[in-house]
Amino acid sequence: MSILLNQSFIPYELGEINPNTTVLEWLRSNRLVGTKEGCASGDCGACTAVIGELVTVNKKDVIQYKSINTCIALAYTLLGKHLITVEGLKEGDDLHPVQKAMVTENGSQCGFCTPGFVMSLFAMYHNEKVIDLTKINDALSGNLCRCTGYKPIISAAYLALSEKEKGSQDFYERHQAKFVESLVKLRNEKDVSLSYAKDQKTLLFDAPSNIHKLSQLLSDNPSANILAAGTDLNLEITQSMKEFPHIVSVNRVTELKQIVDNGSEIEIGAAVSYEEAKSILVKHWPNLNSFLQRFASLPIKNWATIGGNIANASPIGDMAPVLIALESKLKLRKGDSSRVIALEDFFISYKKTLLESSEFIESILIPKPSSDDQLITHKISKRYEDDISAVCMAVNVKSDKSKPCSVKIGMGGMSGIPQRAIELEKALLDNWNSEELKSVAYEALSKEFSPFTDVRASSEYRLRVSAGLAQKTSLIMQGYSVEDLAHYSEH
Ligand SMILES: Cc1cc2nc3c(=O)[nH]c(=O)nc-3n(C[C@H](O)[C@H](O)[C@H](O)COP(=O)(O)OP(=O)(O)OC[C@H]3O[C@@H](n4cnc5c(N)ncnc54)[C@H](O)[C@@H]3O)c2cc1C
Ligand code: FES
Ligand code: FES
Numbered sequence: 001m002s003i004l005l006n007q008s009f010i011p012y013e014l015g016e017i018n019p020n021t022t023v024l025e026w027l028r029s030n031r032l033v034g035t036k037e038g039c040a041s042g043d044c045g046a047c048t049a050v051i052g053e054l055v056t057v058n059k060k061d062v063i064q065y066k067s068i069n070t071c072i073a074l075a076y077t078l079l080g081k082h083l084i085t086v087e088g089l090k091e092g093d094d095l096h097p098v099q100k101a102m103v104t105e106n107g108s109q110c111g112f113c114t115p116g117f118v119m120s121l122f123a124m125y126h127n128e129k130v131i132d133l134t135k136i137n138d139a140l141s142g143n144l145c146r147c148t149g150y151k152p153i154i155s156a157a158y159l160a161l162s163e164k165e166k167g168s169q170d171f172y173e174r175h176q177a178k179f180v181e182s183l184v185k186l187r188n189e190k191d192v193s194l195s196y197a198k199d200q201k202t203l204l205f206d207a208p209s210n211i212h213k214l215s216q217l218l219s220d221n222p223s224a225n226i227l228a229a230g231t232d233l234n235l236e237i238t239q240s241m242k243e244f245p246h247i248v249s250v251n252r253v254t255e256l257k258q259i260v261d262n263g264s265e266i267e268i269g270a271a272v273s274y275e276e277a278k279s280i281l282v283k284h285w286p287n288l289n290s291f292l293q294r295f296a297s298l299p300i301k302n303w304a305t306i307g308g309n310i311a312n313a314s315p316i317g318d319m320a321p322v323l324i325a326l327e328s329k330l331k332l333r334k335g336d337s338s339r340v341i342a343l344e345d346f347f348i349s350y351k352k353t354l355l356e357s358s359e360f361i362e363s364i365l366i367p368k369p370s371s372d373d374q375l376i377t378h379k380i381s382k383r384y385e386d387d388i389s390a391v392c393m394a395v396n397v398k399s400d401k402s403k404p405c406s407v408k409i410g411m412g413g414m415s416g417i418p419q420r421a422i423e424l425e426k427a428l429l430d431n432w433n434s435e436e437l438k439s440v441a442y443e444a445l446s447k448e449f450s451p452f453t454d455v456r457a458s459s460e461y462r463l464r465v466s467a468g469l470a471q472k473t474s475l476i477m478q479g480y481s482v483e484d485l486a487h488y489s490e491h
Helices: 023-029 097-104 114-127 133-139 151-165 176-187 211-220 274-284 288-293 298-303 306-312 319-325 422-431 437-448 459-477
Strands: 002-005 048-057 060-069 082-084 192-198 201-207 225-227 246-249 259-261 265-269 329-334 337-342 347-349 360-367 374-380 391-400 403-412
Touching: 002 176, 048 114, 048 176, 060 114, 060 176, 060 298, 097 114, 097 151, 114 133, 114 151, 133 151, 211 246, 211 329, 211 360, 259 274, 265 274, 274 288, 274 298, 288 374, 306 319, 306 360, 319 374, 319 391, 319 403, 374 459, 391 459, 403 422, 422 437, 422 459, 437 459
Parallel strands: 002 082, 201 246, 225 246
Antiparallel strands: 048 060, 048 082, 192 201, 259 265, 265 360, 329 337, 329 360, 374 391, 391 403
């Protein structure tokens, strides 16, 4: 099984490797050491590389480039894709336009972060025709630099794109047709089933191509670990030094990669990434645009799946509160049978869900909103982007003749599970235009939740900030815009 690597059109055989090997480990053990390791947990961006994947646009195969964190992606999950690292940018002695721009604008000092920044800029160079500061910040949201202060790197982003506007094409644009041809051949290699012998053990990796094979595999191997993007799971490899004996990837399962508009609801396959789901989510709930900007970083969103976020059952995961507020359902599958359950019933206790052995999430069903519905979301975290929530609140307001008639609230960070806030719903509905709302909300929250204290926030802070968020919500319900409230304090 092969990948395309950098400027070569000839597929590169990955060979037999331990299925727990990350892309970064694989690169560095193959002397491609431009890609650096900083944190090994997706937080610093030193390991950023770019992958190219085939997508169909107007019935034509084209390559879409996206930045990823190689430190938490497994090498075998790149099978059939094009991996581009910093070594694949220059042509002969000629630097790539983004590299030239970094040199011209003095975007590098000690240089440790530079390959990661260059690769994020390279992905942006391929994906954007016109840029502004928001797009640049988004493209660089996963990269940290401790030397430059970012300004020269931002200038380099503008300079590189201005070169592109003049009509220059880089190696990958000039040879796109040949890369497409090679990737189409790799796409035809359907199911992946690999084994690796280590110390008298056999480590297994399976990546089936359809849902029947996936459910069969999981029924036959109930103790196998399901892998989506691995942005949660693979931290157990890089941070806890765990080795999974059998990994079953859902990455290639066609049915789990689909987004279907069923008329009254949207069905999002469990293996759809945030960036893939973004346009349909934002189309129906425009406010999710700013919320998703606060979710992780672009390389994480390019790769991580919504199904993984829910199955991981973290009490501070961001999608569950939003999807609970939207009254979403989950389609679960085991063998040949499926069941549909309300998402709010899925979480039982800390990291425990209704999923049975061999069962997996097939898709998420989200009812479409009516024209008067309003989704209001809040995320409290220490860092603006690339940080997990201390508290997350999502409020779905339905109105009748401009008056709220139903409120559904999903909350994260307030208990051991993402949870509906039923008492707060009543308090908000009865007091949405009252000055007493904040204290009523605090009382309702204290009745329903005993939040934990941890490094992100104390229990009392979580209660108080949530009451403040309820008040902010009520002001938005009264017609204040988010911009009006930009400097509103939750305390
Ligand atoms: C730097 C960084 C920043 C992050 N920021 C945020 C953030 O802001 N907000 C947030 O909520 N999260 C954040 N995360 C966490 C993570 O990115 C998300 O939870 C992501 O959605 C997980 O999806 P995945 O595809 O990577 O799941 P994986 O890691 O592949 O899987 C997670 C768990 O779900 C199981 N699983 C996966 N798919 C299925 C399925 N279809 N059926 C059953 N079980 C399944 C796996 O076995 C595993 O136990 C961050 C992570 C990192 C590394
Ligand atoms: S090494 Fe820090 S994000 Fe990968
Ligand atoms: S140049 Fe030193 S960390 Fe960025």
